[in-house]
Amino acid sequence: SLGLESDDWPAARLIFHICEYFFCLVFSIELIVNLYHEGRQFFQSWFNILDLVVVPLMLMDIIFVDLGFDCSSARFVRLVRIFRAVRVIRTFRSFQSLQILWNTI
Numbered sequence: 001s002l003g004l005e006s007d008d009w010p011a012a013r014l015i016f017h018i019c020e021y022f023f024c025l026v027f028s029i030e031l032i033v034n035l036y037h038e039g040r041q042f043f044q045s046w047f048n049i050l051d052l053v054v055v056p057l058m059l060m061d062i063i064f065v066d067l068g069f070d071c072s073s074a075r076f077v078r079l080v081r082i083f084r085a086v087r088v089i090r091t092f093r094s095f096q097s098l099q100i101l102w103n104t105i
Helices: 014-045 046-067 070-084 084-094 094-103
Strands: none
Touching: 046 094
16 A cells, blocks of 8 residues: 555545556656567666566556455565666766756755
């Protein structure tokens, strides 16, 4: 549980689930487009290989939770998803204006 059992924000659970589905869809589409566009060169980047592992794990996590399986052992899967954020940070570094913004934070 994410500690969402608060009376302060009763719709928090629904909003976080919608965000999780949205980002899962976006990352899945990104993975498919990258695989199609880059072809064999896709496998030359460790970040692409990380995506190839994390995105299907994210999909399985969502499916298992929706089917009602006990996913307490799936915490590792959620931990691996954090590494997905590394790719976002790496993307920031490739854009000068985003790098300036990142450095101010």
